[in-house]
Amino acid sequence: MSMSASEDLEELPGVGPATAEKLEDNGYDSYQGIAVASPGELSNTADIGESSAADIIQAAREAADIGGFETGSTVLERREQIGKLSWGVDEVDDLLGGGVETQSITEVYGEFGAGKSQVTHQLAVNVQLPAEHGGLEGSAIFVDSEDTFRPERIEQMVKGLADEVLADTMVLHGIVEEEADADPTDEALLDDLVASVLEKIHVAKAFNSNHQILLAEKAQEIASESQEEEFPVRLLAVDSLTAHFRAEYVGRGELADRQQKLNKHLHDLMRVGDLNNTAVVVTNQVASNPDSFFGDPTQPIGGNILGHTSTFRMYLRKSKGNKRIVKLVDAPNLPDGEGVMRVEEDGLLNE
Numbered sequence: 001m002s003m004s005a006s007e008d009l010e011e012l013p014g015v016g017p018a019t020a021e022k023l024e025d026n027g028y029d030s031y032q033g034i035a036v037a038s039p040g041e042l043s044n045t046a047d048i049g050e051s052s053a054a055d056i057i058q059a060a061r062e063a064a065d066i067g068g069f070e071t072g073s074t075v076l077e078r079r080e081q082i083g084k085l086s087w088g089v090d091e092v093d094d095l096l097g098g099g100v101e102t103q104s105i106t107e108v109y110g111e112f113g114a115g116k117s118q119v120t121h122q123l124a125v126n127v128q129l130p131a132e133h134g135g136l137e138g139s140a141i142f143v144d145s146e147d148t149f150r151p152e153r154i155e156q157m158v159k160g161l162a163d164e165v166l167a168d169t170m171v172l173h174g175i176v177e178e179e180a181d182a183d184p185t186d187e188a189l190l191d192d193l194v195a196s197v198l199e200k201i202h203v204a205k206a207f208n209s210n211h212q213i214l215l216a217e218k219a220q221e222i223a224s225e226s227q228e229e230e231f232p233v234r235l236l237a238v239d240s241l242t243a244h245f246r247a248e249y250v251g252r253g254e255l256a257d258r259q260q261k262l263n264k265h266l267h268d269l270m271r272v273g274d275l276n277n278t279a280v281v282v283t284n285q286v287a288s289n290p291d292s293f294f295g296d297p298t299q300p301i302g303g304n305i306l307g308h309t310s311t312f313r314m315y316l317r318k319s320k321g322n323k324r325i326v327k328l329v330d331a332p333n334l335p336d337g338e339g340v341m342r343v344e345e346d347g348l349l350n351e
Contacts, residue, residue, distance in 0.1 A: 009034075012059045014052045022046040027221045031064035032275055078103075085127055085235065085279050086134025087119070089348050091339030095328045096312065099134060102234065102279045105270055107241070109284035110316035115324045115343050116283035117148040119316070120237040122348045123281055124201050125157045127235040130172045133165045136279070137172060138234025139200035139226060141219045145212055145243050149203050155194045160346025169193065200231050209244040209261060216268040223276040234279060236272050241265075241282035323351065 009020040012034070026045045028034050034042065034057060042053035084099035093099050100106050100123065108119050124142055129135025142149055161169065167182035173196040175189055176182045183189060202222055206212035216238075223233040242262070249258030273280040313330040319340065327338045340351040 012056050012063070014048070014056055019046050019048060027217045027224075029221065029224060030275075031060045033220070033224070033271075034060035035064045036271060036275075081277055083136045083234065083277065083279070084134075085123060085136050086129075087341070087348055088122060088126055088134065089326075089339065089341040090350050092326050092341055092348075093134070095326065095334070095337050095339050096331075097334050100279045100281060101311070102136070102277045103273050104311035105266065105273065105280045105282060106312040106314065107282050107284055108314045108316060109286055111286050111318075114316040114318055115348075116316060117146075117239055118153075118343050118348060120148075120239045120281060120283060121150070121153045122157055123235055123279075124237060125154060125161075125197060125347070127279070128169070128173070128197055128200055128231065129161075129165060130168045133168060135169075136234035137231065138278075139202070139229075139231040140235040140237060141222060141233055142201055142203045143206055143212065143215050143219065143236070143238040144203055145206040145238070146240050147205065148239050149205075151198055154198055154201065156345050157347040158194050158197050159190055160344070166190070166193070173197070202233075206244060209248050209265075212238075212244055213261065213265050213268065216265055216272065220268070220272045220275070223272050223278055227276060233276060236269065236278050236280045238269065238280075238282040240284060242284050246285070 008031075009015050009023055009029075010017060012031075015023070023029070023034065023042075023046050028037060028042070028045065037057060039050045039053040039057060042048070042057060043050045046053070048056075081102075082104075083102040084093075084097070085102070086093050086099040087096075096106075108116050110116055120142065124140040126134060127136050127138050127140050129137070131137055158166075163184040166184035167179055170176045170182040170184075170189060170193055171179055173193060175192045175196060204215050204218070206215050219233075219236055223236065226233045245258050245262050245265075249255065249261075269280050269282070272278055311332060312328070312334075315327040315329050317325050317327070319325050322342050322344060324341050324343055325338055326341055328334060328336055330336075342349045342351055
């Protein structure tokens with residue numbers, strides 16, 4: 001539920017035109033968005049006192065009807081809206097119970113070259129596919145902190161889709177009117193489809209951690225505005241989540257600050273997922289853990305905060321040649337397990 005008209009916000013007590021405008025400019029454009037903010041956040045954003053901010057939040061909670069307890073059946077109803085975004089790799093989709101869930105954060109971690117960016121690129125393509133092919137018929141936001149986004153890679157992955165998937169996707173994207181006109185071997189049609197897919201990936205480069213935090217807030221704005229459109233935002237990918245935080249907060253003395261900022265950032269991302277029924281996928285690097293005598297000595301950066309905030313954690317590691325092992329390390333309702341995929345020019349493929 002998003003409202004860009006400021007008079008809606010002005011119905012909240014203590015919100016005049018100027019405050020409404022400030023709130024909107026900072027991404028608080030719905031009752032629901034305000035209802036889940038903290039008084040401190042809101043008072044900084046709109047230059048109002050904390051007590052007025054608390055009143056506004058309370059009124060927004062009542063108006064949006066959130067903040068109370070809800071019955072299990074209401075939770076089930078919301079869970080029923082959850083979409084599953086396919087990786088296009090059967091073993092991995094099986095591990096995830098069908099694919100990457102909307103309304104959750106999925107963390108993909110692994111060492112350099114394990115294929116983390118391949119995953120974010122592939123999902124940015126797959127989210128735009130028809131539902132019967134594992135897509136969510138939506139668009140993607142890609143926050144790029146390590147200069148990993150490559151349009152050429154998206155092109156390869158689109159052209160690497162199976163013919164039947166290509167034909168149906170051409171219809172969905174309006175490249176052709178009906179399936180009979182869709183020819184997956186027609187270069188001109190393929191180029192039009194690639195252009196259409198690239199058009200639906202909003203890419204922003206994050207220059208430092210503060211900029212990255214700002215982009216997450218901006219992502220909420222874009223996602224919320226897109227919900228009425230033909231391709232609403234259904235994927236928010238951050239590649240990589242921790243690189244800037246890790247580079248800027250060095251040493252143990254900085255750890256508390258880093259974790260606090262990372263925590264806020266993760267909650268901003270979580271909010272995009274929850275409010276817009278969007279899948280949030282973040283990549284993360286690994287650090288070596290010298291205390292580990294058994295098993296794999298690598299562990300994801302970000303410590304407990306990230307562990308508790310990510311709903312699904314997946315570990316990628318290299319295997320022979322172009323094979324990658326994908327391990328589901330943590331999920332609330334699924335058993336741990338492993339799958340194998342190949343990283344080819346055509347994208348992520350079954351082993």
